[in-house]
Amino acid sequence: GILHWPLSVLRLQSEDRTALIALAAHILQQWRDYSDETVDILAYSEEAGEKEIHNTITPISRMNQEGHYELDIVLRNNRATEQYPDGIFHPHPELHHIKKENIGLIEVMGLAILPGRLTTELKQIQDLLTGTTTWEALPEEIQQGLAIHEPWYQELKETYGTNLTEEEANTILQKEVGKKFERCLLDAGVYKQDERGQEAFGDFMKHSGFIQK
Structure with missing residues (x-):
């Protein structure tokens, strides 16, 4: 599920390590190609004819107290603009x-x-x-x-x-x-802690094949 945290984090849990890794790989693949200009997220840009990838993840793995594999996936984007030369995010x-x-x-x-x-x-x-x-x-x-x-x-x-x-x-x-x-x-955080940001986060989840309850 989506964690209540300043950054944009998905938490995955499973007893099956292989299944967890496969799901994480799916999310990474979906995120790498995902853009939503309404919240300043662009997967790619081009400079001097070179395509630059902006979307990646920070993974954090652990074994939780129930003995299940747990993986936090933090969505990251490194795109910069004139206004934010060090990075929008x-x-x-x-x-x-x-x-x-x-x-x-x-x-x-x-x-x-x-x-x-x-x-x-x-x-x-x-x-x-x-x-x-x-x-x-x-x-x-x-x-x-x-x-x-x-x-x-x-x-x-x-x-x-x-x-x-x-x-x-x-x-x-x-x-x-x-x-x-x-x-x-x-x-x-790529998705801000306001209504628009959380709606956009939900849009990415739907795009990736998840159903929000």
Whole structure:
């Protein structure tokens, strides 16, 4: 069935490993050639006479608690446009101050792998939220390093103020970074979590021969 998850995920279960693999291969074959321009999904594009494939999957397999084979199939598309040169289904530019890199297998499963620079940058933002320092008092090189975060910091400042304890600031930053990461996953989802997106997901399921209950 379709999982309730920020990305677009199908979960298959079976006691028969061979049957499960065959069904997964069928879904991959259907997805590779599937397009729906109403939700920006194109299976192929052509550049300089070369055909480029955009649709693929991220598979995640396990043995579940009932002892059945379980396979999650995450639908992916790597098409880029002028508006989204890193990819339509990739973290969008307003999130790049937290995460610009591709969403990989571990992140698809919900564990954020964030750039190491954030360790220092978040500590500096924590100091701002606790009132240890102010933006104006920061050395110029630190201001330049934090410039990508300034709009976000201003939002945090407006919401939470600058008189937090270290523990409060740390908890808030963890929560707010988590929200940003969730948005990264939502951007990577080919079918969005709205009525149109879920209708389009259903259209692909029907196209692939599934019956929705």
